Amino acid sequence: EAQVTQNPRYLITVTGKKLTVTCSQNMNHEYMSWYRQDPGLGLRQIYYSMNVEVTDKGDVPEGYKVSRKEKRNFPLILESPSPNQTSLYFCASRLDSNYGYTFGSGTRLTVV
């Protein structure tokens, strides 16, 4: 089944403790992206990647890092999480500009 897989689905952590949210897609998509969703704000892009070793900032990149060492994987790294990063996170991928995005199931992150 074609899908984007995120893990974990739920995560509670403490301020300053490094964490990684994994994302993997099995559709051979080149373009991958991370979004965060906050009430009343919709979804906002954090980082994106056009291909292996090619990444760039989206609209809200502060406090996040990403890497794209393999085409299928695009992990999101929070080096020192803070409470304002409490949010619902989505990973998404697409083949090219003619297609919509396929989204993962989301990761609910709480930083206390």
Add this chain to the structure above:
Amino acid sequence: AQTVTQSQPEMSVQEAETVTLSCTYDTSENNYYLFWYKQPPSRQMILVIRQEAYKQQNATENRFSVNFQKAAKSFSLKISDSQLGDTAMYFCAFMKQRGYGGSQGNLIFGKGTKLSVKP
């Protein structure tokens, strides 16, 4: 910069009736895509329908159809024969069309409309 506006934070409709969700956007681009995504309580983001700006014909997917007015920069979603399973948050989204490099691949989302279908 592109913006997407959904002016109806919440709506409700009776089962089997028709409802229309509004979306307007602002862009100087001529070629782009527009999308409606559905987010049920399970929080999964599900693509409902997609429209290419260069196509004049409105997209349809079963009970879902759009009214795309390019000059007015309007992109409304009509749900016919509403079902209880249509209860969800609906997001309108915009994406530039010009290859897939850089920020051209970014989906710009509206803030969403919460739709409740009542039995």
